Amino acid sequence: MTTLRIGNASGFFGDRFSAFAEMVEAGVDVITGDYLAELTMLILARQKAKDPERGYASTFLSQLTEQLHTIAGSQARVVVNAGGMNPAGLAEAIRTAAHEAGLEIPVAHIDGDDLTDRANTLGLGTPLAANAYLGGFGITEALRAGARIVVTGRVTDAALVTGPAAWFHNWAREDYDQLAAAMAAGHVIECGMQATGGNFSFFTEIPDLRRPGFPIAEIEADGSCVITKPAGTSGAVTAETVVSQLLYEVSGARYAGPDATVRLDTITVTDLGDDRVRLDGVRGEAPPPELKVSITEIGGFRQEITAYLTGLDAEAKADLVQAQFAHALELSGLPRPHNMEWTLARTDRADANVQEEASARLSLVARDRDPKTVGRQFANLLVEFALGTVPGFFVAAPPGEASVYGRFRPGKVSQSEPIHRTHHDDETSLTIPAPTEFRGLEPTSLDAHSPAPANGRTSAPAGSQTPAPAHRSGTTDVTLPLGRLFGGRSGDKGGTANIGLWARTEAAWQWLRSELTHDALRRLLPEFADAALDRVELPNLRAVNFVVHGALGEGVAYGARFDPQAKGVAEWLRSRSITVDADIAGSVNLDDFFTAEHTPASASSGSDAAAGES
Incomplete structure (x- = not known):
């Protein structure tokens, strides 16, 4: 077997309970689940403060207990971050459940992310919780040592995929292209149904969205993968559902993780049909020297x-x-x-x-x-x-x-600061060394920053339409909602919001990259007229992504907006009116959206840029 099939069964703490059983039935090699978010860490930290035995996602324990016999009789592995603030407690609870079921299943847990007790000496203040985002090599080593179930605390969402992929394909710490490709796959499937039609701009085009299936990544030895879903489930996996998720909660062309940095501008998306989408061409770089820390208060x-x-x-x-x-x-x-x-x-x-x-x-x-x-x-x-x-x-x-x-605030610590360890049934442990090679996250030629206007106003009245692009004499302008030509996805990272838009045709892409500037976004979304903005173009995806600094105050739990996680901001933007050339307005042809026979005309520019800077 040369392909590793990894299925996601949870996008958040509270996701569809039956998804775990559905992924067991699908027969994947590794079942993953993402149970943690900034708000979840706050909830779990408060639980543990009241009761040291708590602090993990109890829902996962119930999901797993129902399927223990089936998992024990298969070769499947389970890798989840449901340990939250107490991975050791969850691991022990799993061992107890297995013993009561008359089963012996090797269980490992990973810790080292919890820096709360050292927060003050690390310059992080005295928060309720401080957790570093660890990478996937603790998971890799736990699987190499024979663990069938691995529970972690705060690792990056993509680490739930990179860890098993590095184990299965025997990747080294310096295999950055492969690790970055697996990170891209992990980023696509980490939010469950968002890869199979959930939260999708053009949802009315999906024939059956009543109960979407959860996504599967089929990962090859070179890191390339196919995103799909279990046969017979509803929803859809298309190039656009995948692109939409690739744009979720990202910032610039460099998407950093503890083990590698993905060059988002190098990803090639190909729709193979039949709910199968291929991701390849991904370039990776060494990770940054510091880890992000989630600080909750x-x-x-x-x-x-x-x-x-x-x-x-x-x-x-x-x-x-x-x-x-x-x-x-x-x-x-x-x-x-x-x-x-x-x-x-x-x-x-x-x-x-x-x-x-x-x-x-x-x-x-x-x-x-x-x-x-x-x-x-x-x-x-x-x-x-x-x-x-x-x-x-x-x-x-x-x-x-x-x-x-x-209140959430991000922090940073050196990669060498956390004591990243795996722990096994026999009470042995292994310390995972930090990477030895690093690269800073300097902006690429595709990234641009625009500070907040000095006078609090943009160059045109708030709410006015964006200027029409240059067009041939004699053609006609058309005013229509932006969302008729562009899909969108938005989300949160602490106090910032991101808004990613992709064009459905090459003509619309040329309009998007030339006309949707920093000031144009401020005019279309007056609520953010005073914000500092980052903007990046991703030609391979025919997409533009914005980061709106300070849009969410002090994070989701602070409740700065009625939409505290900016989930609906992209749809707000898509509802705004723009004026475009009639030829662009009539250019939508879904048959050419990243099919196997079509490659975006500008796709090579992103890869060339990456090659030139690597």
């Missing part, structure tokens, strides 16, 4: 109050409610919260047939270190003048107590 307490304003004069009504609340707070003698933010969302429309469609949403979010300051008494101020305020006033819910909120 208790930020304080949060109160959110929402009122609905129905009918005419929504802005005037909002002004009065805010003035009344400010006056009530002053007279109450209650302390003013450290942070207060009012938001009026104009979800109303004129002459609506349904009351909800005639109503705007006015929200107040208040934060403070003291829960009493933003507690029920504070929230009740909005209710106290409910009969003496604007007509039709009502609130979404009765006042409640404040809720705790978390």
Whole structure:
């Protein structure tokens, strides 16, 4: 056997419970599951602080226990990061479950990521938790030592694939092209159904999306792979579903990991048909000298109050409610919260047939270190003048107590700082050495940074359309939603948001790369008009990716936006109107999107750039 089949059974803590059983039934060689995210680490850290026996993803233990006999009777391996803040505790719980089932299955766990006890001496402050993102070679060594089930703490999502791939194909630490290719495969399948049609811009084109299958990566010895899914499952694996996931939560042309750095501009995507998409041509580089650290803290307490304003004069009504609340707070003698933010969302429309469609949403979010300051008494101020305020006033819910909120901030430590170890049933352990070769993450010629405008304004009024591209005399301009020509995917990394867009045709790609500039994005998304932006072009994917700095405040748990993980930002952008040449508007031909017979005309430019800089 020369091909390793790795299947993903979880994209987050809370994903479809039956997916693990479905992947067991699919008969893959390795079952992986990603259970960790920034918010999850906060939740698990709080669990462990209350009970040292907890702190891992208990759902995985239940999923595994149901399938222990089947796994024991097969040759399949299981590699998951469900250990969270307590991988040793999860490993012991698995051994207990196996013993109770009358089975002996070699189990290993990997630790060293948890730097919490040393955080202060490492310059990371005194957080609730500080976890370094480890690479995949601990997983590799655990599998080489005979483990059938490997549980980890905070490793990179892609490490769940690179570790088994390096084990199976016997890759060395310096096999950067192969490792980078496996990282790309891992990045595609790490979020489960997002690779098989979930969260896909053109979802109406997928015949059956009621219950998408989970993805499988078939990885060859050179690192190239085919992304597919179990036969008979719904959803779809196409070049576009794969490109969409490749653009998820990335930044520049260099996508760094602890073991290698992927050059995203070198990836070639080929649609083979029948739910099979090939990734190859991936170039890799040595990893950066430092590891990213996830630092989670208790930020304080949060109160959110929402009122609905129905009918005419929504802005005037909002002004009065805010003035009344400010006056009530002053007279109450209650302390003013450290942070207060009012938001009026104009979800109303004129002459609506349904009351909800005639109503705007006015929200107040208040934060403070003291829960009493933003507690029920504070929230009740909005209710106290409910009969003496604007007509039709009502609130979404009765006042409640404040809720705790978390804060995420990224940190860095030297690759040599964590003590990366594997631990086995016989209580032996092995320390995984850090890499010996590094390369910094300097920008490529495809990356560009644009600082926030000095005056807080872009060069054109917010909300105006992007300029039409140059076109031949006599042709006609067409105004249409951007999403009719481009797909998109957005997500979060701490306080930043990323927005990736890909073009469906070569003509649309030429428009995208020339017209969707930093300033054009600011005009289309006025909410981010004051933000610093990074932009990268990825010609092989016919894609442009933006990173919006500071868009999400202090991370998802902080709740800076009503969409705290920026999941819907790309769809917002796709709904915005642009003006293009009529020839471009009519150029969509899905038959040419990265099929085996078609290679993007500009595809070679990314590879040449990588070759020149490597």
